[in-house]
Amino acid sequence: MDDHAAALLDFEPRFATVAVIIPAMNEARNLPYVAERMPEVDEIIVVDGHSTDDTVEVARTLWPEALVLTQTRSGKGNALACGFAHATADIIVMIDADGSTDPAEIPDFVDALLCGADLAKGSRFSQGGASDDITFFRRWGNRGLNWLVNRIFDAEYQDLCYGYNAFWRTNLPVLDLPDVHAKTPQWGDGFEVETVINVRMIRAGKKIREVGSHERCRIHGRSNLNAVSDGMRVLRTINHERKLHRSTRR
Template structure:
């Protein structure tokens, strides 16, 4: 078992884990009926995090599901919304989905079953066998592939879909994620704290892997948004994701002592980052880069377990 990893919590015989679904929202009243209708019947808790909706998002949520828990977002951005929802969650398992209909709640049992089979973190992937996307543009796909390749090279991971926000994990992992405290005030300039934006998904993926938790990818189909417009900006948010990757690489390389490496394993210095960016995502493993920290993540891809 990788360092820092802990086994899945033991459950009483015959007891399924309780599941909390966190749904960040902002003006999604027209999409909620579809999303809530597809939630599995055995979901223990639904937390709707509202980011200042000016429509009937909250009212519709309560009409559709009287037991929904509504949490008001403390700052702005998807990352802050998720952090607020995670802080309020009480289930054994936390599932993060979108409110626009792009992530299918009917897939939740597959994520839960993956965790029950031994994974610590179930990572949704549109690009492994059985997955697909009806929404991603060519530009976003290329950006995702490039960022995916950089992370796999720098951190020794095997992600196939870095920038997809459909994930599930045991709630006990939350301290390791070390997300920005929802209680911190919003910056005076009205901006976001680091981790408050769409970079949250990359931040979570990297930190889960850095702690040596067992990651297993789950094939998922992304659908087109049903109503409204996305808040995602390809260039702005892509830049935030890249900055997050480099920041986490520097942080981990500085904070943890470097382990002794076999002589046969080459180490790629930070100065070669521009070369890493140019590496084709399908060939990043050829570089043989060892992570800059003393933890090895464990991945299971295409249904087979393999230590990274």
């Protein structure tokens, strides 16, 4: 039994309730693995991205008490924002539905928050972190974007482009994510949401702690990630946040 599997047996969130947000689109074959590794938490919210497979039915079978809802637009950012809007627990954890982010690591993220962090930021490049999936091209792209954010915002991130994060729900106003009820696509609806969260937490002066995390390969299906187009969206996001940062400091 590995250390994280052992932690599942005696993990009980103390002093705070925990909600896990799982955006999922056509992940019916991967959700059983996610459920198997999930510790006892207070809320599970599965946000379906208009799946054409049995994602919704599988989610309801695996987690009968979970809230399963359909996102209002498209994109990972909108799915997360929809989940955040329905969460009532003290701590919000965001993970992927494809098996790449290990739910058994949730206690590590919760511990970081209970020890004083505002954002527990998953990192594949911190102590205890690793990746079975990242390519050479994506690694160097991430490194460049990471350097840029650290330089502009005086941050110390080691892994900007990784979506396994946890934060106190009271920090949701800081994130200022797009209105989930807007009818048209919004900036922040896509993969750039992770950069938005990381940068706005830094801009607000919040305490960040990176948590070593082991990224696995997707179990079934194909990733929706496109290294070039999504990298450009992240770059545009950094530039947008840089302008906001300058205007607020005047």
